[in-house]
Amino acid sequence: MTTVDNGVNVQALLDARQALKGAPEAAQFTWQAKSRWSNGVHSETTVQKFFGLGADQAHKSAHTFDADHPEVFAAEDNGITPIEYLLVGLAACLTAGVASVAQNRGIQLRSVESTVEGQHDIRGILGVDSDVRNGFNDIKVTFHIDADASKEEIEALVAQSQKRSAVFDALTNPTDVTVEVA
Amino acid sequence: MTTVDNGVNVQALLDARQALKGAPEAAQFTWQAKSRWSNGVHSETTVQKFFGLGADQAHKSAHTFDADHPEVFAAEDNGITPIEYLLVGLAACLTAGVASVAQNRGIQLRSVESTVEGQHDIRGILGVDSDVRNGFNDIKVTFHIDADASKEEIEALVAQSQKRSAVFDALTNPTDVTVEVA
Numbered sequence: 001m002t003t004v005d006n007g008v009n010v011q012a013l014l015d016a017r018q019a020l021k022g023a024p025e026a027a028q029f030t031w032q033a034k035s036r037w038s039n040g041v042h043s044e045t046t047v048q049k050f051f052g053l054g055a056d057q058a059h060k061s062a063h064t065f066d067a068d069h070p071e072v073f074a075a076e077d078n079g080i081t082p083i084e085y086l087l088v089g090l091a092a093c094l095t096a097g098v099a100s101v102a103q104n105r106g107i108q109l110r111s112v113e114s115t116v117e118g119q120h121d122i123r124g125i126l127g128v129d130s131d132v133r134n135g136f137n138d139i140k141v142t143f144h145i146d147a148d149a150s151k152e153e154i155e156a157l158v159a160q161s162q163k164r165s166a167v168f169d170a171l172t173n174p175t176d177v178t179v180e181v182a
Numbered sequence: 183m184t185t186v187d188n189g190v191n192v193q194a195l196l197d198a199r200q201a202l203k204g205a206p207e208a209a210q211f212t213w214q215a216k217s218r219w220s221n222g223v224h225s226e227t228t229v230q231k232f233f234g235l236g237a238d239q240a241h242k243s244a245h246t247f248d249a250d251h252p253e254v255f256a257a258e259d260n261g262i263t264p265i266e267y268l269l270v271g272l273a274a275c276l277t278a279g280v281a282s283v284a285q286n287r288g289i290q291l292r293s294v295e296s297t298v299e300g301q302h303d304i305r306g307i308l309g310v311d312s313d314v315r316n317g318f319n320d321i322k323v324t325f326h327i328d329a330d331a332s333k334e335e336i337e338a339l340v341a342q343s344q345k346r347s348a349v350f351d352a353l354t355n356p357t358d359v360t361v362e363v364a
Contacts (some may be wrong), residue, residue, distance in 0.1 A: 020262075028302075029267050029296070029301075033273050034296070036202075043278065045270045060259045063238070070241055073198070082278060083213060084232075084271075088273070088350055092247075099221075108220065111219065116215045121206075121210055122211055126209075131204075141361040142363075142364050158361060164320075166265045166310065169306075171353075174356055177321045177350060177353055177354050179323040179325070179341075179350075180322070180324050180325065181325045
């Protein structure tokens, strides 16, 4: 009998997988963010509601996030830059995956830390050179993991986490984004 | 003489564009996030340092972001989900762009609000169906903008913001992401 406990309810996830096999409509989620311009390039974005399992859902509380540009861009630095939020999401998604896969494989984690670095040539967004893209050139994630497992088992955890990561997919593959003015 | 003031220092951005034309190495930025697993699928990610203009830089303060899964995923909902952070970044980036372009075009903004919705079939991440992708199916952004401008001018602001948006590019085009275990 395993005493491994990473705090992930893997049985619930396996049950959900089984249940959603016969109910694909329940698997259709809509995540939502509502944003409001403050001043300059400073905005506040709130996340609380979402839709899924066929019904309106909500996080226990609303979470509001400031975004701004740093002082070296002649702004007020009231929050992190918009593009840094992508790195937050990537780190969090891969980390959640590592914990979930470890639980499923009976591997006890002691600590999981990661550093995510996005290389960005800002000549794109400034319009200096139209051959330079606006987004990241590339992103590198480095994990430091302490667990009851071999180096190979830990690398396999991280590989499986990537394979099932929503954010890793969203960044490495294109998504259709429609922007409208109401 | 214009009295338009959206709080964006457009002259500084135009000066930066000019300066970086002759100094592409100064335009190479590295954005960074450092993440730590808490328990279950809950993590805390901190953003403060970055590199750019040839030197180490930092936001005025460190910003820490909780990510978790909601209770309908049998988790504790200690924060928004990782994939929702992508919507926060997208909303903030497009909004900053609208403010900057409006300033440059002499258009006074009164309010800019947006709703971002990401459609997500969670059968991908749960491993129910390998034909379903892990990330968003698609994303829709709806702006409500009150400004001293015609509907056409406002739509042109939003279009130009998209064209120069770092996050819009990062989501609509693929980026190479490397994941390593140290």
